[in-house]
Amino acid sequence: MSIFVLAAGAARADEPVMISLTIKDHQFEPAEVHAPAGKPIALSVKNLGAIASEFESDALHVEKVIAPGGEAVVHVRPLAPGRYNFFDDFHHATQGFLVVP
Amino acid sequence: MLPSLVIVFREVFEAGLIIGIVMAVTSGVAGRGRWVAGGVAAGVFGACVVALFTRGLSQLFGGSGQELFNACILGFAVLMLGCHNVWMARHGRELAAEMRAAGEAVAAGSKSLAALAAVVTIAVLREGSEVVLFLYGVAAAEGGASIGMLIGGAIGLILGSLVCLLTYMGLVAIPTRYLFGITSTLIALLAAGMAAQAIAFLQQADIFTAFDQTVWDTSWILSDESWLGRALHTLIGYVDQPTAMQLIVYAATLAAITLLMKLFAVPAAQRPHAA
Numbered sequence: 001m002s003i004f005v006l007a008a009g010a011a012r013a014d015e016p017v018m019i020s021l022t023i024k025d026h027q028f029e030p031a032e033v034h035a036p037a038g039k040p041i042a043l044s045v046k047n048l049g050a051i052a053s054e055f056e057s058d059a060l061h062v063e064k065v066i067a068p069g070g071e072a073v074v075h076v077r078p079l080a081p082g083r084y085n086f087f088d089d090f091h092h093a094t095q096g097f098l099v100v101p
Numbered sequence: 102m103l104p105s106l107v108i109v110f111r112e113v114f115e116a117g118l119i120i121g122i123v124m125a126v127t128s129g130v131a132g133r134g135r136w137v138a139g140g141v142a143a144g145v146f147g148a149c150v151v152a153l154f155t156r157g158l159s160q161l162f163g164g165s166g167q168e169l170f171n172a173c174i175l176g177f178a179v180l181m182l183g184c185h186n187v188w189m190a191r192h193g194r195e196l197a198a199e200m201r202a203a204g205e206a207v208a209a210g211s212k213s214l215a216a217l218a219a220v221v222t223i224a225v226l227r228e229g230s231e232v233v234l235f236l237y238g239v240a241a242a243e244g245g246a247s248i249g250m251l252i253g254g255a256i257g258l259i260l261g262s263l264v265c266l267l268t269y270m271g272l273v274a275i276p277t278r279y280l281f282g283i284t285s286t287l288i289a290l291l292a293a294g295m296a297a298q299a300i301a302f303l304q305q306a307d308i309f310t311a312f313d314q315t316v317w318d319t320s321w322i323l324s325d326e327s328w329l330g331r332a333l334h335t336l337i338g339y340v341d342q343p344t345a346m347q348l349i350v351y352a353a354t355l356a357a358i359t360l361l362m363k364l365f366a367v368p369a370a371q372r373p374h375a376a
Contacts, residue, residue, distance in 0.1 A: 040307075051238035052155070054231065058325045058342050059315070062305050064167060065231060067155040068238050073164045075307035077314075090108060090235050092326075 016042035016075065021096070023055075023066070023088065024048040028096035037100045041076040054089035060098065063089070105253030108235050112228035113261025115335045116144075119224040121268025122291065122336075123217045126185075126284045128273050130210045140218035144225025151226060152233035165306035171227070172306070175299035178223045181216040182292035183358050186285055188213050190362035287336070289358045294338015296354040297347040304344065312345035 017039050022029045026049065035041045047053045047066040055072060056063045059082075062074040079100045088094035120137065127133040151158065151170075158166045192210065236254060240246045275283055303309035320341035323330050333339035338351060 050242035052234040
């Protein structure tokens with residue numbers, strides 16, 4: 001089951017929309033997040049697992065190693081509507097989506 | 102065992118491609134074994150240090166420390182590769198033609214060797230820090246290094262080294278008169294790919310945001326995540342969804358290296374045949 005995180009619409013045009021997610025037991029929580037189109041996004045990813053993760057997405061142009069217990073913020077530029085995949089490059093079964101309606 | 106094998110192999114494979122090229126480029130240059138081995142050793146040491154400080158590094162510069170660090174070391178590698186090609190444009194032929202007695206050529210050879218050893222260090226550091234961090238986590242989760250993890254890691258290391266060896270053997274099998282042109286091209290493409298990757302890290306850090314739209318998507322033909330995609334990413338900087346800025350930086354790096362090689366090359370009259 002996926003939980004939908006609706007970003008606050010009040011954010012200004014150049015102010016990034018903050019979205020938080022965690023990695024635990026090789027799962028993104030939530031596994032699907034939503035963000036508005038045309039706005040910069042800041043994804044805060046917390047690794048609650050015992051093993052390092054490499055948060056990566058080819059579509060979002062991000063790649064960042066997150067130590068166990070660590071937290072990383074990745075910046076994503078304004079997006080066109082679509083369904084953008086991200087994953088843990090150290091554990092490919094760990095998959096998630098950023099949905100821009 | 103399998104996760105360790107896959108991760109170790111993947112990272113050693115990526116570093117191994119670069120080491121294989123460097124070994125082929127420097128074949129015949131005196132003392133290259135020591136330089137390359139030193140580069141690998143420094144890279145392994147650096148990898149452990151970086152892995153140890155990953156959390157601290159990430160928190161620097163408003164959370165963008167990791168991106169800035171990667172962009173800086175990649176930028177440095179690009180500079181080293183570019184310098185190597187420029188020095189070699191002048192002296193490579195003398196070296197290849199066994200005219201190593203020429204003092205200038207020897208000096209250029211050892212400068213280049215130092216530059217390429219630095220590139221090896223950076224490649225090993227980048228890939229190695231991921232291996233160290235990953236294996237450390239696995240060991241911590243399992244309450245100590247397990248036999249399975251160590252065997253998996255060892256097999257990954259051996260297979261990855263094999264890729265390095267095959268790259269080297271494949272390149273040195275090329276006849277000497279073509280080798281110089283081919284390795285110069287490979288080094289230039291390697292540099293352009295690293296420059297594009299460096300700019301991607303700056304975009305990710307939100308430092309450099311111009312021209313950040315995705316230009317095309319070839320992930321349906323060749324994904325970055327496939328083995329071929331990974332190999333091409335390391336070798337020529339292939340990305341399935343490049344941004345406009347990555348393409349600009351890629352083209353500009355290639356153009357700059359090509360231009361500098363032409364500018365610094367030995368005048369055409371002194372060469373047996375043009376590059």
